[in-house]
Amino acid sequence: MSEPENIDVLIIGGGINGCGIFRDLSAQGVDCVLIERDDFCSGASAASSRLMHGGLKYLETGEFGLVREALVERNRLLANAPHYVSPLPTILPLRSHFSGIWPSVKRFFRFKAKMIDRGSLITRAGLLVYDTYGRRHKSMPFHRILNRKALQKLVTGMDSDIIAAGLYYEGQLTHAERLGLELLLDGEKLNPGSRAINHAHVIGTQGDCVTYQQGDSIQTVRPRIIVNAAGAWIDAVNHELGIKTALMGGSKGSHIIVEHRALYKALNGHMIYFGTADGRVNLCYPFMGRVLIGSTDIPVEDPDTARCDTQEVSYMLGTMREVFPDVDISEEHVRYRFCGVRPLPRADGDIGLVTRDHSIAEFTFGPSTPVLCLIGGKWTTFRSFSAEAAWRILAHLGKPRRTKTEDMAIGGGQDFPRNPADRTRWINRVADVSGLPAGRVGTLLRRYGTTAERIAMTCTEETMLRSLPDYSSEELGELCRSERVGTLADLLLRRTLIAMLGRLTAEVIEETAGIAAAALGWSNRRRVLEAVSVPLGEPAAYRQIDDAVTFKAHG
Numbered sequence: 001m002s003e004p005e006n007i008d009v010l011i012i013g014g015g016i017n018g019c020g021i022f023r024d025l026s027a028q029g030v031d032c033v034l035i036e037r038d039d040f041c042s043g044a045s046a047a048s049s050r051l052m053h054g055g056l057k058y059l060e061t062g063e064f065g066l067v068r069e070a071l072v073e074r075n076r077l078l079a080n081a082p083h084y085v086s087p088l089p090t091i092l093p094l095r096s097h098f099s100g101i102w103p104s105v106k107r108f109f110r111f112k113a114k115m116i117d118r119g120s121l122i123t124r125a126g127l128l129v130y131d132t133y134g135r136r137h138k139s140m141p142f143h144r145i146l147n148r149k150a151l152q153k154l155v156t157g158m159d160s161d162i163i164a165a166g167l168y169y170e171g172q173l174t175h176a177e178r179l180g181l182e183l184l185l186d187g188e189k190l191n192p193g194s195r196a197i198n199h200a201h202v203i204g205t206q207g208d209c210v211t212y213q214q215g216d217s218i219q220t221v222r223p224r225i226i227v228n229a230a231g232a233w234i235d236a237v238n239h240e241l242g243i244k245t246a247l248m249g250g251s252k253g254s255h256i257i258v259e260h261r262a263l264y265k266a267l268n269g270h271m272i273y274f275g276t277a278d279g280r281v282n283l284c285y286p287f288m289g290r291v292l293i294g295s296t297d298i299p300v301e302d303p304d305t306a307r308c309d310t311q312e313v314s315y316m317l318g319t320m321r322e323v324f325p326d327v328d329i330s331e332e333h334v335r336y337r338f339c340g341v342r343p344l345p346r347a348d349g350d351i352g353l354v355t356r357d358h359s360i361a362e363f364t365f366g367p368s369t370p371v372l373c374l375i376g377g378k379w380t381t382f383r384s385f386s387a388e389a390a391w392r393i394l395a396h397l398g399k400p401r402r403t404k405t406e407d408m409a410i411g412g413g414q415d416f417p418r419n420p421a422d423r424t425r426w427i428n429r430v431a432d433v434s435g436l437p438a439g440r441v442g443t444l445l446r447r448y449g450t451t452a453e454r455i456a457m458t459c460t461e462e463t464m465l466r467s468l469p470d471y472s473s474e475e476l477g478e479l480c481r482s483e484r485v486g487t488l489a490d491l492l493l494r495r496t497l498i499a500m501l502g503r504l505t506a507e508v509i510e511e512t513a514g515i516a517a518a519a520l521g522w523s524n525r526r527r528v529l530e531a532v533s534v535p536l537g538e539p540a541a542y543r544q545i546d547d548a549v550t551f552k553a554h555g
């Protein structure tokens, strides 16, 4: 064993909760090491519906505190991450005025109740509470109830049984994986004594020390505190630390991305948040020229086995036909599918009724090292959950809180030009200094927020890809060098939306593997191995979002 390095906090797991606590503690001057066994935000944090929302449906289960907290956090994200989080007008279709009252009462008391339609009375009450909780920061307009005629003007082709709709606002997160990474990079900037490492895993423990390995490098640390932020794998990580727990009971959730021009057009920029015939709540919304449809909620014992299977794809397509009966949608429109495991606390009964709130469980590793397990939580509430955990850790360490994170801008959200005039000025200035055309700088701004300026400066003479003419070799090379790209999948699935938007082809993989190899000094053998390990076709042995399937190559 190498000489142990004394550190304040070891964080195991680099999903959004690990990333959030890393930034918060680093901002307080706490030295953290975060290790993630795969890539950052490759677990549940890559597989969410990407809504920054209060969770209207949690009002039904009486989780008012969670909804209030999430709405406040949603508003903060709109302010702190304006490059990736934006308002999403949402339609809640109604098939009756009075239905849903009795099932709502039952669900409130956590009894199983099938609820296909909430009815306008229940919906009005829910939206009123929602708006009241979310009105701080005044970031979203108030809700409205639309009659059929008004609805028809906004969204066309909805089932004729839908007599009215609620119109309200959620937040939409486009680049979830990038936002998580930005928190880590910000954390390292705030405290150079902190570091976040992907593709690293624990290989042993001894006394109060933990040994981990990344590639050929083996390190031993002696943390004063351990944070277990391994999501659905919390019990497995505890086991590695010699702690027996049965805290987690995950549920898998899948989504698909479809390319369907008529559906995209019908949505007209709106999300539809609808009750399904089997009593669940599903959604679909326009996602960067495609449509995102989700989700499922199926209990799983082993998170490593979770896959988005063909039955789930059929189910999700079927729910779309319930809402848009005339839209001809089938498997051939699917460009991408993904799946993740919600890290829910273990509980008996209907998985849909298990709390989506977060909690912290504390154990001891070795003689006396506290282990804090971060259980559950929404993507939306990562900041408040991190702050809560950070307070506890600071108390353990006897350190004061130096700064709050409520108003801390994230990554490329710093100094982001918020209105069209400021954006034009920003784009023209960066176009001037980099020599790139303004249109290209605009694309980079949309992809990377204000980090685009640094990227633009590395692209002053750029070569666009043959297989993806809107990306340049210099742009992707810079991402590889500066954003902890460890595998080709990191680049294609998480640093960019290339895979998610169904743009993976054999040519794209071949060309980008060459760029990554040049940027990261991979051998020819490694380049070939990386290229073949990116899934193109039916998945075999990959896990989680790496199971991405491009059913039909785009373009």
Ligand SMILES: Cc1cc2nc3c(=O)[nH]c(=O)nc-3n(C[C@H](O)[C@H](O)[C@H](O)COP(=O)(O)OP(=O)(O)OC[C@H]3O[C@@H](n4cnc5c(N)ncnc54)[C@H](O)[C@@H]3O)c2cc1C
Pocket (backbone or CB within 6 Å): 012, 013, 014, 015, 016, 017, 018, 035, 036, 037, 038, 039, 040, 041, 042, 043, 044, 045, 046, 047, 048, 049, 050, 051, 052, 053, 200, 201, 202, 229, 230, 231, 232, 233, 236, 237, 252, 253, 254, 295, 296, 339, 340, 341, 342, 343, 374, 376, 377, 378, 379, 380, 381
């Ligand atoms: C289908 C679905 C839809 C959702 N929709 C939304 C939504 O719209 N809005 C919202 O706010 N929330 C949503 N959520 C919830 C949200 O995505 C999760 O609660 C959140 O991402 C959990 O983050 P986490 O960091 O705890 O877990 P994860 O993101 O799973 O991170 C845990 C990490 O630990 C790593 N790990 C595991 N074992 C080890 C080990 N031994 N060593 C090192 N690392 C390890 C994993 O690789 C993983 O990256 C959704 C979740 C799902 C699954």
